[in-house]
Amino acid sequence: MFSGVRTLDSGRDEELMVKRNVRVIISRGAIAITAIVCSACDSEVPSVGFLETVWVPPAEKVEVHSLGQGETFGGLLYGAVDANEQEEVLRAFQNYADPRRLRERTNVVLRYRAGTNKLRSVDVAVSKDRTVRLTRVDDRWRSSLVQTPIFVDTVYATGEISETFWGSVVNNVDLVEMTFEDRNLLIDRLDNVFQWQMDFSRQIREGDSYRFAFEREVRPDGSMRDGKLLAAEFVNLGVPYHAIYFDPNGDGYGSYFDLDGESVRRAFLLKPLSYRRISGRFSSGRRHPILNTIRAHRGIDYAASIGTPVMATSDGVIIHRGPKGSFGNTVEIRHSNGWVTRYAHLNGFNRDVTLGTRVRQSDVIGYVGMTGLATGPHLHYEMLQNGRHQDPLAVDLPSGDPVPADDMTRWRAEMSGRYELLKTIPGQSPLRTFEAEAEDGRASGGLQQGEGA
Template sequence: MARPYRILAVGALCAVGVSVGVQRVAERREAAQAPQPLSVLAAFRAAPVDVALADTLRSGETLSGLLARTRLDSDAAGALLAELSQIADPRSIRPGLVVQYRMALRDGRVRGMSTRLDADRSLAFRRAGAGWAAEVREVPVRADTAVLAGTVRQSLYQALMDGEGDVPRAERQAVADILADRIFAWKVDFSRDLRPGDAFRILYERMVRPDGTARTSKVLAVQFSIGGTPHDAYLFTVDGAEDYYDGEGESLRRAFLRAPLEFRRISSSYSTGRFHPILRRVRAHHGIDYAASQGTPIRAVGDGVIQKVGWGGGYGNVVEIRHQRGYASRYAHMRGFAAGIRPGTRVRQGQLIGYVGTTGLSTGPHLHYEFHMNGRPVNPSSIRYLTGDPVPGGARGRFRAQRDVRIAAMERSSGPLLAANPRPDTSRTRQRG
């Protein structure tokens, strides 16, 4: 009876031994698979530690000198400057430019650099083998709409600059430029047509940066009362192209601009009999004189072909352009001509053709502007302008709906304030290298 017991006991002990052995093997396997202490892993896997530094370009210093202070070797600095020249002109960089860079503590090697090109772009460099790769990053912006409203006292420009509210002057000036030189350039001469008391409302879109500054994107709608006569304009897209139309959907685009200068003032009007200040006698003045500072850009009032460029006697330096349907324009007393302006050259409406000067029979810097029809001088203000195409019939309903929404936005505003909820806009990045 005792023997079977002993056999059972041995079997039980063997089972226990096997169990213990299996448990110890499992413990050893788990120990081998268990993660090592964090301090060991950190020392084994951590990348070299970088330190962030910044330096400023000093007065009279070149970018090469600044890079030398970062202990960047000459080959790397040359490669970086070569990459920079593909994006921006190094000569345009001014003192005060801040350059940020990352340097490895282990060996003091510069691993990356960045700087701000302008308010809307930053430039980052990273090591790419023996050279550098550049990345232009656009500052993320969000779009909102704002309204400028006011009354003219002296000029539209002055009214916008003196307006109430916290809209920056640069933003106001950008809006004024769009009004005078794109929207109403064919219809209103802001130097002569506006009168004290004329009222305006302007709805425009702006792109707001993270720091709160903004750049003007586009003017969406305008309402003007000029001498008691209402004028309006609305931006609308037809077949993928944006243009401005009046409240009835008629195009504001014309074959000829009302004036060849931006933000101008009249010093002498069209007249059949004017006392000439140099010749000291009365004679016809078949044109308009625009007083402006030396070097003010002069633009072609319409599409055409250059007929004459050069000296014109009493006209001084002169440009003459032949336009469609027998029209021609003349620009006199110029200081000089724009690049590429020569007889036979085709120019587009608004294209730069030269600069204001005081050559020829002139008492001071100004532009003498004439307009001719079939060889006869005519008052530019009396020309019947050829119009662009209106909003197509199939798009009239969409145009009216969009127009009414924008009118309501302007009418809700009595000054410079936000007129709609902001909508987000994604930032964009361009890569080089």
Template sequence: MLKKILPILVISLLTVFIIDYFIGTAYIKLYRPEKDQKPLVEDVQPILEYGIPIDSFYVTEYTVRRNQTLGKILFSLNLTGNVNEFLLSLTPDIFDVKKVRAGARYKVFARKDSLQTPAYLVYEVSPVEYFVFNLTDSLYVYPFKKEIVPVRKISEAEIKTSLWVDMKANGLNPMLALELSDIFAWTVDFFGLFKGDKFRVMYDELYVDSTSIGIGTIYAAWFEHRGEKFYAFRFEQDSVASYWDEKGNSLRKSFLKAPLRFSRISSRFSGNRFHPVLKIYRPHSGVDYAAPEGTPVMALGDGVVIDMGYDKAAGNYIKIRHNSVYTTGYNHFSRFAKGIARGARVKQGDIIGYVGRTGYATGPHLDMRVWMNGSPIDPLKMKSPPVEPVKQENLEAFRNVVSKLSAQLDSITPGSRTYYAAQKE
């Protein structure tokens, strides 16, 4: 019996030995680190802010107090470097100490040692622009700019109260209202928007650290005003980007629709208006725009200042001749803009003065007049021809741009109240 079992036991033991040897050896060879093999270490990237690894420092944020100067801030940190020598070395092209103003933010980065020694000070000039002060023995400063990230969006809203209010109600950046008013300044009367007017616009909104800092490029838009839809497409001609309608006509006209933004018309062109100061009925050959005192007033078009000064009735006034046909006048300024004088040439949109209440005025407003061939006309009914359209040699390229932008502009559901992030090119 033993003779029969013994061979089986020997074979079994050999099998176990062979398996253990080869598999075990393989296991050891597979996992035993070689002499020159370095242990695996996880590659952890430091968290940077202003190019500084913030996990290596204690970071404290402060606000500049009233009458607090850069020198006072630096001396309060008990630095080892020569602060006086450093302050004397600062010139406006390195760092303008006048930039330090009350209410501004700054951060101090202190080392994680027993003394919590200050290593850096970061002063915020704007959400984008910063200055980094190295606070080691060798004091120096260098500028730092955060990355601005454009996010492509398509937004739509309907006017129910006002353009500005409805922008905010739809979660849109209100600065978009100013951009649209500039683009459609020659075709849409933003002082007379109707309930039910609507718009759609494709644009870039600019972000820094997930915070919106403004509006970038507007690529295409339409504005439906009083049942009529006006289009705007951005196209570059002769190396200059401008806005054109769907047929290639420029949206820029010879005159602006209005000389100031977001006001209201308090009195219209009339042949028999009751004068609020003189208490008599007399013709009013202009349009009054009620606006806060100090509101900037723009020239309606290119021209030359032919007269300016003070008049008992008009107060501080300016007259601009635009061509052989049209002249415009602006009354009741609180003051004139810098550089405005008789004979000065102005461009469309230039600031020429500021709303006031000089002369016969019961409150701050602008009285604007327009003369056509020497005779007063209603400024609100003045028609203005467009400037040069897209050139013939550029029409094919323009139509391709319009086709592409139109398809993107129409890619959202009509009536959407929230913005839609469009795919970037």
């Protein structure tokens, strides 16, 4: 209701007041600036420089993809290039890899020219160590292979076994910089080197110890591409075993020898497979679990999961491959010096192993099963020399070739240096100290009782 008193819109009133205040502030500021400028009229006015305009090109667009389940490289290119270019990119890629065999989670990086949607290059990580790079050059696609850079280092570790060898190495504080996967690979390397001296599944005891120097090839992300033992010591029940790497030809195909230059390799592996336990031992008479009769058991039974790979324990020739009565599927190999090995109850055979095939030590010849008379999955393994059965766990296996006489001087020099590496690693037992060389150039002493390194 109108009352004769003017009512102002509060919002507009405040707006007017703000505008007036701004005018006042600007006016007073202008007066002050004018005064300052005038007071400086009599003095020299410095020249003012202007920065040249710098043009900054737009950053290129980068897309990082990880192939999903069922996704293909060609499908990923769809939309980034036209159909003709897509075919050209795939043809260039095939110079180094098959696009149909790219696995799920393969990383693909697409780079586009700055300020455009025109694809400039593509990087496809076909493995941890190889990347196929596809680049547009003069409107044509070219491919090249980029190798992941590596650096080489050496890790040292020592440990005493309280429960299992595997647990000791995996939890070793000296190996904290190695991934869990790499520690397992290291265990495999140690097992491969000492597989002729001891069975890590059966012979390891609490209080056994080890120390080693391991050379690694390491990727930028810290993962290991490859590695080899330079020197290692394993003490089992107080008995030290040593392995020193020696590569006389420098081609990366060296071997391991003990401190006397004798090969750690034996003519036969101690075991033909990785197993859970020994379920049957060599015996002149035992009760057969199925026939319920007393009969000789002329081999060793290794309990393992169905499908576990079975390896040839020595070089030789296949003389039997197929069913063999109560043995079920069986492989027999003839070796040198009158030796024959038998592998029974197999689930299947390696397709490349046929009658007359020549095999090498550690070649896979078949897979664990329970064919024939068997109550559970296991491998029955026998060794015969000149037709007479031998206990595989007790037979004295012949050793491999020692360091050649022509390489002995170089061997001793390299062995001494790598042995010094071991001496710098604290251990649980004294390392061997060398006596003066004998006339034949070999160390004349055996294991000496000295101070531990």
